[in-house]
Amino acid sequence: MKLRYKIAAGILVFLAASISVLALVLSHTSDCGPAPTAASESETMQAVVYRCYGATDVLEFGDIVKPTPADDEVLVKIATASVNPLDWHYMRGSPYIMRLGSGLGAPDDPRMGVDFAGTVEAVGKNVENFKPGDEVFGGRDGAFAQYLVIPADRAIVMKPANVTFAQAAAVPIAAISALQALRDKGKIKAGQKVLINGASGGVGTFAVQIAKSFGAEVTGVCSTRNVEMVLSIGADHVIDYKQDDYTKNDEQYDLIIDMVGNHSLSANRRAMRPEGTYVIVGGAKGNWLGPLMGPIKAMLYSPFVKQEFVMLLAALRQDDLAILADLMQAGKVTPVIDRHYPLSAVAEALRYSEDGHARGKIIIDIE
């Protein structure tokens, strides 16, 4: 064999071996070790934690050390939290690629939950924008607990007086995703025809209302049992996906926000105007390439067609939370709440979320 073929074969073998090792490392799930014991003099709080990846039986409800705020942090006594699909993705460490950030083999951080609303209990000495007693909401790891600490300049803002703690806790991840999908990725404009696929879920119920607040003509796609609810939050039209397929009627949209990913890109293209934009928010489940296939195909497809196909990776930002607080204060956005669970039943709440048929948001009552 010529030298250059030997080198090429060597590189291929090396690449295949590296990919196999990476796949083994990413998919390895360690056993749950023994629970750490808190020093007896530490102040404790109730929380839901996980020490290994898996189904909801890896969740533990018990006492852990109560956090104390650093100089630039706020200590929040949590009244309510809310559930997002992100929580069970973390719980399962799935898709495996996310373990590069959350921990190989086992989670680096045992805390669960992100969205919270509650009351400031204490602030660090450098904090000027919050004080004890303020009612706040935001997003930070560790929201399925009685307390959390968060830097004062991160995703935490004052709760408008006209919304409840449950409504405020419903907002952070879902509403920020809807806002960033419509405004940043979709470049939404007044008068545009916007279709929201998955209009009855956590992100969808916010997307319908936020799109209306931008002056768009909104069509929501949901199942029969949710048609009235989606109309009641402001959708101009509703397509019942049990009866009709939005990619097969003659309507064309300027913007499609897709939380479901159940139609091909070419089918979605048929439902788009020539200058239209399609934003991938959610899609297939799976440990390996399943969830990545939509974005990969969109990246490959987009350069060859006139329409734009883009993917959202939402970021929790204080300025966007403030915009959402203003929208709630003005009565333009009202969170839709499906069910409440106590902190001790987070496992049940996550199972319900994983079933994929939540109607708005799932709330965890903590206080």
Ligand SMILES: NC(=O)c1ccc[n+]([C@@H]2O[C@H](COP(=O)([O-])OP(=O)(O)OC[C@H]3O[C@@H](n4cnc5c(N)ncnc54)[C@H](OP(=O)(O)O)[C@@H]3O)[C@@H](O)[C@H]2O)c1
């Ligand atoms: N890219 C990002 O940054 C980002 C951010 C947030 C969320 N996400 C992802 O976005 C997706 C949605 O999140 P979510 O919080 O809205 O989830 P969710 O609350 O669990 O949404 C479930 C909703 O999807 C609806 N649905 C199921 N099948 C449908 C179909 N074939 N057509 C239309 N609607 C259908 C269900 O309605 P029925 O009960 O009527 O079927 C249910 O109301 C998830 O995959 C999540 O991981 C991504």
